Amino acid sequence: MKKLEIVIRPEKLESLKKILEGCKANGIMISNVMGYGNQKGYTQMYRGTSYVVNLLPKVKVETVVSEDIADVIIDQVVKEINTGTYGDGKIFVYDVQDVIRIRTGEHGEQAL
Numbered sequence: 001m002k003k004l005e006i007v008i009r010p011e012k013l014e015s016l017k018k019i020l021e022g023c024k025a026n027g028i029m030i031s032n033v034m035g036y037g038n039q040k041g042y043t044q045m046y047r048g049t050s051y052v053v054n055l056l057p058k059v060k061v062e063t064v065v066s067e068d069i070a071d072v073i074i075d076q077v078v079k080e081i082n083t084g085t086y087g088d089g090k091i092f093v094y095d096v097q098d099v100i101r102i103r104t105g106e107h108g109e110q111a112l
Contacts, residue, residue: 001096001109002070006061007033008089012081013059019076020061023069026112029062039086056087064096066109 008016013030020028034055043052065073074091082088101111 001064001099001112002067003062003064003094003096004070004073005092005094006063006077006089007035007058007092008061008081009083009087010057010059012089013061015080016061016077019073019080020063023065023073023076025063025065025069025073027063031060031062033058033060037087037090058089064099064112066112 006016010032017028034057036054036056039056040054042056043050063073070093074093077091098107099109099111100107104111
């Protein structure tokens, strides 16, 4: 099993949700986060004064899926979420040793 942490622009959330639903991801967690990557924010003018905004709003979506589904999700996200500019986001992939459903005690992919 793989855990995917997908950090994207907020306006791309609906597209990402459609991808995950189409790939039968059983559950997702969504967090509003702020940060920056290579672009280091941007400079803005306000009433004649310039200031640097270096924490940009992002959305982090987390899901745990089987390994074969993870590859499909990654390929589709890279194709469909990509705008070709800085700040499109990142996908972090982690190995998951086990999952336990608290209600039933099921382990592994049955618990997803």
